[in-house]
Amino acid sequence: ATLAGGASAETSVPFALDWKFEGPSAPYFAAIDNGHFAAADLDVEISPGRGSLDAIPKVATGAFPIGFADINSLIKFLDQNPGAPVTAVMMIYDKPPFAVVGRKSLGVSAPKDLEGRVLGAPPPDGAWAQFPAFASANGLDMSKITVEPVGFPTREPMLAEGNVAAVTGFSFSSFLNLVRLGVPEDDISTILMADYGLELYGNAIIVNTDFAAANPEVVTGFLAAVAAGWKDAIADPAKAIESLVERNPAADAALETRRLQLAIDANVATDAVMANGLGGVDAARMEKALAQLAETYEFQNAPDASLYFTDAYLPDASARMLK
Amino acid sequence: MTLRAVLVPLAALVIFGLLWELLVWANGWPNYKMASPSDLWPAFWKFRWLFLEYGWDTLWRTVVGLLVAVIFGVGLGMIMGFSRLMRDALYPLLVGFNAIPKATVVPIIALLFVGQHDMNTILIAFLISFFPIAVSVSIGLSTLEPEYRDILRSLGASNLTIFWKIALPKTLPEFFGALKVAVTLAFIGTNLMEIVEPHGRGLGHLFDSGKISADYPLMFAVLIALALMGILLYYVVVALEKIFAGWAERSPT
Amino acid sequence: MTLRAVLVPLAALVIFGLLWELLVWANGWPNYKMASPSDLWPAFWKFRWLFLEYGWDTLWRTVVGLLVAVIFGVGLGMIMGFSRLMRDALYPLLVGFNAIPKATVVPIIALLFVGQHDMNTILIAFLISFFPIAVSVSIGLSTLEPEYRDILRSLGASNLTIFWKIALPKTLPEFFGALKVAVTLAFIGTNLMEIVEPHGRGLGHLFDSGKISADYPLMFAVLIALALMGILLYYVVVALEKIFAGWAERSPT
């Protein structure tokens, strides 16, 4: 799996993103453009994806040695496909972006407000999948909430039209889409589930375990570069976005800067991360997260936290500090 | 003859299944790359009631959409077949419309008719499948041999009569060919709606559920169920064809 | 005649555009529900270079996929047209395969041939568009009037010769009809790959970008660009048809 690229001795490492080239993927491009990967002798090519469930198999089959995906999806994947050679090695979204986005003018500004109102939810939506756990943590009576299944493309337009009072979705995406649709920003209430009792973790860097076992130093170098990329992006989001727009000329720079900033503030640069550095998980919280997952998902096998995350490849905490 | 008509396709299906199993087995592909037929039975069995219920949802909407497509397609085909002007004017518009991926039309429809899930699904199945039918009818009409047309024209028959008595029967083999294509497209249309704008019904929804829980055998099982339903509908078309256009089949000797 | 052949479709397009504008205007629909033609110009203008570059990506992959589909479809159609056994055996499999939404096949292909974006895109364009061609060729062959066939058979001609000299020319009008359907399907295939498995090229990617930044006029502009490219390719097919199957067009008098 180590391909020496011609004249340079760089190791080629394809990196599978979970989603398209949006603001929150700018830090990885920044890591390339600022030479962090090159410093670790890595030649990284980033590929967009169609969701976590696209990125995970890409890494599990070995097509990509490293990827980026939601750890909750990974847990389910490993439960359904025991022994698949994939695991998470670095937590990026300390708080998952799972959110309920409502409109104050339609009466939604806190979890309790959902009762008696219509909630739009795309069934395959990651945020919707956590909603039951969120509901039980907040003591919501599910029977009082009318859930309307909606499609991804129509989710925000339906809210903008007032067909539903709130939707489930990723905090940064739904918020910005609504703004684009002409909903006043102060009318939008973003209820981040992680702020209301949801203990789950969010997206993490995942690796093919076979690859990682064979190239531990490559993985560690990669993770250090990622941390550096995030650090740069937090310091100067606009510059990071420039790296992104270079890859996707059709992207709207202002919008993506905004999206990146939202992700940084709500999901990445949390208090815990600022204190301990990017990438680690807390074993106690992980146990709670697994328990919450079990509320919504029926495990085929007994959950085992060690299968899903390992800190074996994490670089020193000093290399992971965001400031 | 009838036995053969059943055995040959069945044998083909079995051979195909075996080859598939072999391919997966030989490559040692994991489920999430490609599931093999033997993995699918448990999925089918576990969700057998849902398969029946959702399968029925998908089926009836597809059939209704297809019926609308047949009616509309035949009408449109007649207009284009009889009038060169309309053919010149409408063909490019239709081709343009059909070159637009229907997946992108789904949200527009869903937003236009919020909540009308059945209607929306039927609408997409219809929109995606009428074109081949219109094309085949229009070609059948515009290439109708003048000798045939003259037989009826000399009797003072109207264009509509010419269509019913000559053009339609003569063009039936092509029409049924187009219908076979339309059947497959209508299925795609129904599922597109069920997957892109989920509303908790139909096999598309089941596929989605499989995707959410990363249950790859279930996803493959849904696809196979779709294929089987397509085949089912195909045989309905074949039966109709036997009745209405059996004369057209030429034996080689 | 040639003037008319240009003016009529153009007039139809303009009338269609006006009706659309009127519809949006009369209903007062917001952009995200349905953009109107007048909203699209800024989007076109702003991204004109990207439209050209990505449009070319989409076009050439579509054309290559279509060519493969023509070759494969004609071959398959010949096999099914000449042999009843193969027809009975293959038709159900093909219908089943085609009833599976290609959007769900895209990830499987993408996973099988990682990184081969061009090939994957062409593959999907091909997979989605060969069926109508195979059907039309197979029907043309199996319904070939024995009188025509006998002319060549009596000279001791092989099946292949019969196909080239009689079956193919005689079935050309239907073949071109199928090609017109296939053109639209191939476009859908290319875009499916570009949208579902993003790799930063093609109009599908531009659409996706529009979606990400909720730029509805851009999304509609991409769809219109796709439609126009479909129409462009349609006229290429029409030109070929004029050359090869002009005889089949019957004037009504």
Place this chain on the structure above:
Amino acid sequence: MTNLIEIKGVRHAYKTQDGPLPVLDGLDVSVPEGGFVAVVGPSGCGKSTLTRLIAGLMKPDEGEVRLHGDLVKGPKSTVGMAFQNPVLLEWRTILKNVMLPLEIVPNRLSAREKEDRARELLALVGLEGFEEKRPSELSGGMRQRASLCRAIVHKPEVLILDEPFGALDAFTREDLWQTMLKVKEREPFTGVLITHDLRESIFLADQVVVLSGRPARTQYVMDVHLGAERTLDDLYTPETAEALNTLRHQIQIAQGRAPEVAA
């Protein structure tokens, strides 16, 4: 005398890629009500074109075609036509093929009566037992006979026959001549018969029109003086022999094989 069919000074040219091909060039034919005119002429001179003009399937470039004094503007259901090429609808049985005009031309027959009429005609032309067969299961001559039945099944006022007996052997043909006379007596019609059999033209028609070579004009018209009751023996009289000779000579002129002298 009122002429049911009146053709005056008709000119027609087909538009082809290499310019117009003049086919009819000054054609005059008139058929009184109840009359039967045979048209003969060299192959390719324009006889079938003439039938299409009378049937209203085409309009002449110049001149007039009138039925009952009215200009022919389009096809009429009172016209029956047997085309030179007996195209039968392959997806219908012979019986259903013959019944086709009855499905289209307004009439008051019940389904039963329609079928009876078609069966009767088929029996008349010797196709009993083939009613339920498909056209592809018939021989060339049998198809021609079925097409003849289709032309007359709806008792048309005007009957146009384009070489209706071309594919038949001498005896079947002579049988059908007599059948046609019988039919005409029972259900009178005004007829135009295209043929290349001069004896046939004399036996069936009241008048024989000889067309010149392409572009065709009316070159010669001969009245036939056989009574309504004709037998095959009438074909072997000296008068008939003379008439046949005159016609042969005229056609030779039409083909440019003999010098044109006043007949």
Place this chain on the structure above:
Amino acid sequence: MTNLIEIKGVRHAYKTQDGPLPVLDGLDVSVPEGGFVAVVGPSGCGKSTLTRLIAGLMKPDEGEVRLHGDLVKGPKSTVGMAFQNPVLLEWRTILKNVMLPLEIVPNRLSAREKEDRARELLALVGLEGFEEKRPSELSGGMRQRASLCRAIVHKPEVLILDEPFGALDAFTREDLWQTMLKVKEREPFTGVLITHDLRESIFLADQVVVLSGRPARTQYVMDVHLGAERTLDDLYTPETAEALNTLRHQIQIAQGRAPEVAA
């Protein structure tokens, strides 16, 4: 004497929905090399079926069909056939239609030579000037002539003609008879001619075979004793008149109109 075509005890029935329809029932025909046999018989008796058997397009249920002593197993490129229905390929010009066999049957002609040959034949049958027309622009008789050209263009060893002159007027037809004799002299072939014109059969053939009504068997065989150099005057000799009479009588027997007496 070696017979090039040898048909012995051939029986054939078509499978139809109402059971088998026996068409040939004990057919014997033999044609020596260079011979020309005419086959006559009532409409629908099985003449076209016979041609299909000789051409190898069908196999008989019983009996043998041999060419050069070998059982016919399938179509051969040394056979030329003019079908009763002169199907031309609509998408080709007349010239290209006639050239079709030259494209398929192996030969050493250059493109130029092929075209020259086709043009020559078209001129021979009076279709000069129509080489570049489409079949739909031709009259019935002209199509038939084109189809005749197609049958002989590749100089087949065996030529099967199924009523090749049916749609032609008497003079064009007689012209073509003479043309055929000339062609045969220049490019000898062994021929089978289906016709319903008895004078045609006598003028062209060395032997006339009369088939009985369906199911057909060989009912009568007559040798024609006209020399190789035939003129139309030969048709008006007393011998020919007698031969014609005999044939007429035989066909009447075939149609069940006259009692069968030893001829």
